[in-house]
Amino acid sequence: MDFSWDDLRLFLDVARLGGLSAATKTTGLSAATLGRRITTLERQLGTPLFVRSQTGYRLTEAGEELLARADDVEIGMRSLQRWREGALGDRTVRLSAGLGTSAFLSRHIARLWTTDDAFGLELVTANQKIDIGRRNADLGIRNQRPSEPYLAGRLIGAVAYALYSGRSLVDGAKAGLFVGMAGEANQTQSARWLQAHHGDRIGVRGNDATSVRELVAAGAGLSVFPCFVGDSDPRLIRVAAPIQELQTDQWLVSHHDERHTPAVRTVADRVAGLMREHNALFAGQQPLAVP
Template sequence: MDWEQLRFFLELARAGRLVIAARRMGVDHTTVSRKVQALEKSLGRPLFLREHEGYKLTEAGRALLPQVEAMESAYVGISDSLPTLGEQLSGQVRIAATEAYSTLLLAEQLAELGRRYPHLKVDLLALPRAVQLSRNEADIVITLERPERGPFIITRLTDYRLHLYGSADYLAQHPTITQVEQLSGHRFVSYVDDLLFSKELTFLDELLKNAKADLCSTSVLTQQRAVAAGAGLAILPAFAANQEPRLRQVLADEISFTRTFWMLMPIELKDIARTRTVWNFLREQAAQEQTTLLPPLQHKESVDE
């Protein structure tokens, strides 16, 4: 029995659709179909029912599945014990994360991943919206919302800090802000309320009663560029805003928000070597970025000095 054919069988059994299985394997969908058909021919029985909504296992397919999963677990164990095999990881892993985390942190981290595993193909979805694992839009998702239920593996990836920022030029044109109440006379930049993909991004109500944004965008990086250009004040993630030299923290000793990034993947992918490797890599990288994600809080004493 050909292990290569069994790998394609296993991927199609998990994905339920040729195009998704092909994406994960990093091949064309015709390759998946050809490999599965060859396996079925060698076994002398159909393993899938081809239906309009996708591929479903036959009785023979359901009987074969746990045996192939056991073979996969054995292979993963060998890969873990022999690093040279791990370096040959191949196939595709699709990661979805919030726009700022993807652009400012993951992009560089994935360059290192590529150096470690040159045969691994990665898709990075940097989106200012929620991605649905249940729709197979991604294999690993980094999100602000922790699902209450679902067949997922979930971990708390990292906390991160946000502060109120304004540009040096904007702040120079207005009286010095020494208390929260003085913010009511300022312009704000924020998210478009009815297009928010997470309740964790509602900051203005916590900051100032009845505060309204004068400029709104679904993109936090667009908000940051607007604030740096003098459009007003905004709550921005420190790992992004602290990279912009035109920005200054406002009431740094008083205004601070902490949010959490959760990382999820479908439970059926947890024993696949490539997804587990990427999962562990992302956790490792997040741990190394703690100073960037959670910079020390500023206090009046240190500012006065």
């Protein structure tokens, strides 16, 4: 039986992320399309790979076995890809980060990459931790020191969180209501804090950080954002001091085998330098504009 690498790659995303919804962000496909592709793969194999439920997708015994074998295939495909890139005299450095951090890096792309560089740069935006060990990324910005023995971490700063409202206290914000997170986005530390402290006052929810920020800017209520996100948006205003229990460190993570390669080292040094220059913004210490 012939296997499609594309189908195996989709299977890996769904298996690692635990469901179709999360995998839509990494694959760029709709949940319906992903579901059809997984069902087709199961029919080809003649066995179910997942147990479906409202809480997500759980691997069956056959799915666990395929995951182990597909992991090996992925390593080989990554190796072939790197060989091809090297043969073409080109190299792409993949840098993973969350939505807000990726947006910040995008605004400062000139500091991270130029047309004179002998490599390309790819931003991998995901709320879930991207597996650097499997070479799904070369570098990652995380909120914890890496615990895996094959990963190296560099502390590059701290991230503060605070409550924000739109600049005009209208509608929900005026009534003292909050905007919460829904779905998988509700599992972040800041979303859980908001639910624990103000869950009875949440009037509107969004299932991703961008929609929540738009809702707050429009006056639907208050919500928690990283200070580098809230303080950089002229439509928002911080209404309280940073929340100490939400502050996290920020680590730049790489694989031990890759961190000294010229392209990866160059991007890592540029990211670390950029973050150091903006430490005050990320730590919530930047002077705030008068509303």
